[in-house]
Amino acid sequence: MKYWLFWALCCLIPCTASAGQQTDGRFWLERMVRAAHKLDYTGTFVFQHAAFSETSRIVHLVEGGRELERIEVLDGAPREVVRSDDEVKCYLPDSNTLIVENRGQQRSFPALAPTALAELGEHYVVRKGPLVRVAERESQAILLEPRDELRYGRQFWADTSSGLLLKAALVNERGETIESVTFTQLQIGGAIDRETLKSRYAAASHDWQVRNARTTQSRGEDAAWLFKTVLPGFSKRAGMLRGPRDLPRSMHLMFSDGVAAISVFIERLGAQDERSEVGMLTMGATNVYKRIVDDHLIVLMGEVPQATLKMFGDGIEARKR
């Protein structure tokens, strides 16, 4: 009887070791999510994609439960992203454009809940990597290796003392880093001047072109469309209508495996709309695939391999009525 127990335990050890790795990785991911939304911090980071790189400053402040944030690009035209909880404003001074996105209607949007993180293990091998020094701090590397070719790998480096993200990388199917964000300087806590959260364009942007698609929760409008390609792990997480409530311009569906995200935008084409511009495009590390189906323009967007986007997009059909 005792021998039986001994052997049973021996068999269990390797299982618990790998499961331990997964749980450890998940613990760190959860810690990073909490830190990103609860801590006050200010720092400088470098965004890199292929040969393109740009330095930005970020200020993040939590005030009375509200998250306030401002990102300012320090190179080239000083573009800005100002966020107040669920409202995001992008100031593009080059084109005098202000893009506003408000996801207030979607407050219930599933965060990276523990259940979502548990799912991750089905499609990624979550591992703890080595301890590395980033921005003068000790960081813990967390590696998400995809179990198939449908998604990219992810690498995160978390500050060991606070859990805050210090570095992140997107890794393609050949193991090459295609995009990264790296902090070069970071201050956590301490006094943060509220003035640094204000947009420098707040006054100047009054006569800018404002693109503000008000979104409302979709009421099952996506039932008119068939998604014939099933991407393992990807499920619909949110559905929104963009534009005026009585005449929405487009529908936005978000599919995700918990980390990777694919947005599907579907809109009816007008008579004068541009029809020639279809196919695969890229915006930085984000792939974009445009198709025209039954007088509708379908735009897919995601940080996933082009093949994944194409497969998913080509499976979209209008449901016959």
Next chain:
Amino acid sequence: MKSALSAFLDDELEDRQQATVLSAMARDDGLRQAWDSYHLIGDALRRAPALDRRLTARVMQCLERDPVLLAPQARRGERPLRAMLALAATAAGVALVAWIALGTQAPTKVERLAQRPPASAAPVVATVADSRMQELMVAHQAYSPANRILGGTAYVRTVSAAAEGKAR
């Protein structure tokens, strides 16, 4: 007409001129082939990864199928591929020279997928993302779950894409 084709590829033609080139292409086989070749060269210059993958696979496939040639004989089926190979080799050389000459030039934001457009469909033309695409990008980022981990840094994608396009 070939110079017009090249201008079309660089997106330097007006709508009216584009239509002329397109209809000429519909009539002329040679022009269509030139169009394909120009794209192939463009892909090689941009070092588009898809070129490498597909071409290699196709070459390997062809090599496997290719019997040892004992008698000299015209092999019509494989001619286009051979022409393409020669072209690709030339393009690779050009790419190397261009690389040395131009140094580290800023990347283009929108690259065409290295895929030869089917003769029947309208050719896919590279374009810079417009503000409409930027708007969709912001919406996409706002709902992307990875941003729970990345925090605000992920939003830099939305404004960086704009600069990356201009650097072209």
